[in-house]
Amino acid sequence: MEIFGQLAGGFATALQPINMAMLFVAIVLGLVIGVLPGLGGTSGVAILLPISLFIKNGALPGSNEVTAIIFLAGIYWGALFGGVITSILFNIPGEPWAVVLLFDGFPLAKRLRRPGLALASSFVSSFVGALVATVLFTFFALPVAERALQFGPAELFAVFVLSFATLIGLGAEAPMKSVAMLALGLLLAAVGFDTITGEQRLNFGQVPLLSGIGFVPVTIGLFGIGEILASAEEQGIGYVEQISARLGLRDVREAFVELGKRIRLVLSNSIIGFFFGVLPGHGATAASFLGYGLARQYSKNKENFGKGEISGIMGPQSAADSAGVASLVPMITLGIPGSPTSAVMMAGLFIWGLTPGPVLFIQHQDFVWGLIASIYLGHLMTFILCLLAVPLLAMIMRVPYAIITPFIIVISIIGSYSLNNSMLDVFITVIFGLIGYWLRKLKYPLAPLVVALVLGDSTERELRKALIAGHGSPLYFFNSPLSTLLMLGALVLVLIPLVRTIRARRRGAVARPAGVAH
Amino acid sequence: MARRATVALLATALITLTACASPAASPSPTGGGTAAASVQPTHPVEFVISTAPGGGSDVYARIWQGIIETQKLSPQPVQPLNKEGASGAVAFTYIYDHKGDMHYIFVTLNSFFTTIITQKLPYKATDFTPIANLALDPFFLWVNDDSPWKTAQDFVTAAKESSVTVAGTGAKQEDEALFRRIEDTMKLKPFTYISQTSGATVAAALAGHQGGVVATVNNPSEGLPLYSGSQKKLRPLCAFTPSSPTKGVYTGLATCASQGIPIDDYYIMRAVMGPPGLSPQQQAFWVDVFKKVNDSAEWKAKIDEFFLSPDFKSGLEFRQFLSKYQQLHQDIATKFKWVQ
Numbered sequence: 105m106e107i108f109g110q111l112a113g114g115f116a117t118a119l120q121p122i123n124m125a126m127l128f129v130a131i132v133l134g135l136v137i138g139v140l141p142g143l144g145g146t147s148g149v150a151i152l153l154p155i156s157l158f159i160k161n162g163a164l165p166g167s168n169e170v171t172a173i174i175f176l177a178g179i180y181w182g183a184l185f186g187g188v189i190t191s192i193l194f195n196i197p198g199e200p201w202a203v204v205l206l207f208d209g210f211p212l213a214k215r216l217r218r219p220g221l222a223l224a225s226s227f228v229s230s231f232v233g234a235l236v237a238t239v240l241f242t243f244f245a246l247p248v249a250e251r252a253l254q255f256g257p258a259e260l261f262a263v264f265v266l267s268f269a270t271l272i273g274l275g276a277e278a279p280m281k282s283v284a285m286l287a288l289g290l291l292l293a294a295v296g297f298d299t300i301t302g303e304q305r306l307n308f309g310q311v312p313l314l315s316g317i318g319f320v321p322v323t324i325g326l327f328g329i330g331e332i333l334a335s336a337e338e339q340g341i342g343y344v345e346q347i348s349a350r351l352g353l354r355d356v357r358e359a360f361v362e363l364g365k366r367i368r369l370v371l372s373n374s375i376i377g378f379f380f381g382v383l384p385g386h387g388a389t390a391a392s393f394l395g396y397g398l399a400r401q402y403s404k405n406k407e408n409f410g411k412g413e414i415s416g417i418m419g420p421q422s423a424a425d426s427a428g429v430a431s432l433v434p435m436i437t438l439g440i441p442g443s444p445t446s447a448v449m450m451a452g453l454f455i456w457g458l459t460p461g462p463v464l465f466i467q468h469q470d471f472v473w474g475l476i477a478s479i480y481l482g483h484l485m486t487f488i489l490c491l492l493a494v495p496l497l498a499m500i501m502r503v504p505y506a507i508i509t510p511f512i513i514v515i516s517i518i519g520s521y522s523l524n525n526s527m528l529d530v531f532i533t534v535i536f537g538l539i540g541y542w543l544r545k546l547k548y549p550l551a552p553l554v555v556a557l558v559l560g561d562s563t564e565r566e567l568r569k570a571l572i573a574g575h576g577s578p579l580y581f582f583n584s585p586l587s588t589l590l591m592l593g594a595l596v597l598v599l600i601p602l603v604r605t606i607r608a609r610r611r612g613a614v615a616r617p618a619g620v621a622h
Numbered sequence: 623m624a625r626r627a628t629v630a631l632l633a634t635a636l637i638t639l640t641a642c643a644s645p646a647a648s649p650s651p652t653g654g655g656t657a658a659a660s661v662q663p664t665h666p667v668e669f670v671i672s673t674a675p676g677g678g679s680d681v682y683a684r685i686w687q688g689i690i691e692t693q694k695l696s697p698q699p700v701q702p703l704n705k706e707g708a709s710g711a712v713a714f715t716y717i718y719d720h721k722g723d724m725h726y727i728f729v730t731l732n733s734f735f736t737t738i739i740t741q742k743l744p745y746k747a748t749d750f751t752p753i754a755n756l757a758l759d760p761f762f763l764w765v766n767d768d769s770p771w772k773t774a775q776d777f778v779t780a781a782k783e784s785s786v787t788v789a790g791t792g793a794k795q796e797d798e799a800l801f802r803r804i805e806d807t808m809k810l811k812p813f814t815y816i817s818q819t820s821g822a823t824v825a826a827a828l829a830g831h832q833g834g835v836v837a838t839v840n841n842p843s844e845g846l847p848l849y850s851g852s853q854k855k856l857r858p859l860c861a862f863t864p865s866s867p868t869k870g871v872y873t874g875l876a877t878c879a880s881q882g883i884p885i886d887d888y889y890i891m892r893a894v895m896g897p898p899g900l901s902p903q904q905q906a907f908w909v910d911v912f913k914k915v916n917d918s919a920e921w922k923a924k925i926d927e928f929f930l931s932p933d934f935k936s937g938l939e940f941r942q943f944l945s946k947y948q949q950l951h952q953d954i955a956t957k958f959k960w961v962q
Binding site for chain 2: 146147149150153154157246250252253254255256257258296297298299300301302304311312314315316384434438439440441444446447448449450451454455457459460461462463524525569570572573575
């Protein structure tokens with residue numbers, strides 16, 4: 105087969121010492137960027153873009169444009185893995201796609217005192233996700249990207265509705281409270297500049313608020329700061345104990361066993377994550393939420409979600425990493441970035457004088473296949489580095505929480521500031537820290553708010569684009585077979601829990617004599 | 623251990639970064655006499671970009687920044703900084719708040735006019751200190767490769783009969799401005815305009831007929847990835863320029879004026895400006911830097927690669943251009959009730 109020959113050629117390129125060395129440097133940088141909250145993969149790649157030009161121009165012996173793209177992509181791989189570390193250890197998302205790891209990753213690390221297992225679970229599922237995506241990338245890049253072009257506003261809206269539908273029932277203990285939080289999230293997502301009409305919304309005339317309320321500063325506040333405040337109180341009651349993290353690689357072994365139990369979930373989420381990642385503009389973050397929702401839907405013990413369920417780590421993480429790899433597919437094949445980070449890489453291509461698109465596959469085979477081979481190698485490298493680091497990272501949790509607390513607050517604040525170099529984000533973090541504490545006290549679930557804030561903006565945009573395209577008719581959502589199918593799927597997902605609840609109520613009503621329930 | 627090692631590696635990388643980025647400390651020869659030579663940045667300069675990393679003007683800003691660094695045109699590093707949001711309002715306000723400080727410059731495109739007008743920001747485009755325009759980016763009229771329309775006239779005929787669905791970057795920005803101008807000039811049925819987030823997604827919407835989109839006004843460089851190669855998806859009908867392109871894959875493309883749409887004076891400017899109130903010497907320093915960028919072989923190559931019209935303007939000429947575009951956008955905004 106021709107592809108195997110090309111892939112072998114790609115490995116020959118990627119395995120050149122200079123390329124391997126730069127891949128390693130990039131991955132370590134990416135891991136550090138991933139760990140630092142605020143400084144994300146997108147800005148990390150953007151900051152290092154000028155360096156990539158030097159690399160491309162041969163500043164290092166033997167370096168060329170293949171070295172440059174391997175370098176930029178390596179930062180992304182590192183960031184995809186590294187973003188989860190602070191989510192799991194400190195309840196602060198290191199990257200947008202690690203936000204969903206706050207739901208189960210941190211509880212597993214802290215409440216169930218298994219930080220090593222939480223980290224290792226995330227890394228193994230990341231690796232499987234990336235591997236599946238890279239294989240699909242190798243064999244189906246062009247046809248898949250062509251299919252992705254068919255996703256118009258109606259189809260994309262249906263995909264978002266489907267994502268929301270999988271997440272129904274988050275915080276099911278108090279449904280009305282969940283609905284209230286969902287509404288609050290959607291309201292916050294609406295703040296800022298409306299890209300459909302070009303008008304200002306809910307910004308009270310404040311220009312900095314025109315950029316909208318970012319979900320990263322909000323989640324750093326709600327979860328990171330809010331958790332610290334809540335813990336401070338628990339410490340007073342003597343609830344928090346030191347975690348006796350185990351050294352050695354036992355947690356890693358256990359993570360592999362847990363992966364084996366969930367292999368079907370992880371594989372199917374990886375495949376879904378890949379197709380989600382190929383859709384332009386959404387990337388790993390939206391995929392991670394869909395991955396979480398699907399994991400919850402599949403699960404027999406839904407009530408464990410939010411309390412440290414391993415599926416709640418592996419599900420989203422495999423989808424996110426897969427989508428991250430996939431977001432390079434439309435960038436390389438069609439010149440349409442699949443995620444903000446791949447948009448920056450595409451800028452790199454333009455600056456180096458390469459035009460992305462189908463022509464790249466023909467005229468610059470060494471470039472394309474060198475990149476693809478480096479995705480395999482890069483993920484293997486990242487995976488090994490991360491697994492070796494698990495015991496050391498888990499050890500951080502042995503430090504008494506009181507000592508780590510100031511450190512977490514400092515990195516939270518610096519992280520929010522570094523998002524846009526703006527004090528506004530710092531204020532948002534602090535304010536939402538207080539709100540987070542208050543919401544915890546009142547037992548409002550935080551997850552629905554975050555989901556609505558992350559997905560709200562894109563969902564609204566696609567909905568309105570579809571309504572413009574359909575001249576206001578809601579029937580437009582059933583205009584194509586694809587969107588009809590997706591919409592029906594979403595409706596079924598919405599209806600299932602409703603039917604179940606009604607049935608359960610009826611059974612309950614029959615079992616109990618009337619008048620008892622008041 | 624691992625953490626310490628990573629920190630050390632990061633530090634090494636950062637040192638490499640600064641070593642690469644900071645040019646020789648010696649002041650650059652400005653050639654503008656002693657008065658001009660004495661005014662220069664004394665600490666790193668922020669090159670503010672009003673779009674997200676990877677967006678259209680981001681690429682240009684980073685190319686210029688690369689040329690400034692490699693040719694050591696500034697005695698202090700020039701650092702690209704993305705301040706995206708609200709079609710540039712965040713970036714423009716940020717620059718406006720640094721009045722008279724030559725350590726802030728920014729890349730501008732036509733949203734510089736439209737955003738300030740439609741969002742009723744408390745300043746005007748002409749308040750800022752003009753530095754230079756480096757190129758004009760032409761607009762083409764694009765259709766899907768499978769479209770029945772062969773000429774711009776076919777498009778006009780169809781658009782007279784019923785509302786045609788079109789896509790463009792942002793709302794009430796340059797793409798919509800051009801479509802509204804076409805609509806107004808040719809007395810067409812109002813276009814159904816779908817706003818997209820970037821030039822690349824506009825091209826994608828047309829390639830996939832997303833939401834029934836049948837035409838766009840992408841720049842030549844934005845359409846290129848989907849125009850070339852075996853899987854050609856898009857096709858330009860005409861160029862909104864006074865004469866046909868003479869270089870590259872678009873050679874011989876008809877002008878829209880020759881096909882009956884008399885618009886040949888609308889481009890995206892690829893320009894650099896500074897905050898209000900820069901002194902003539904400060905302005906002269908940056909004009910000189912960007913003149914050298916403009917004359918560099920790298921930029922000349924990019925002009926061809928991106929199918930730009932070279933158009934270096936500074937001083938009075940650039941000022942006149944700015945007021946002309948200010949007026950043009952003000953007229954469109956008034957006519958189509960973008961501002962009440």
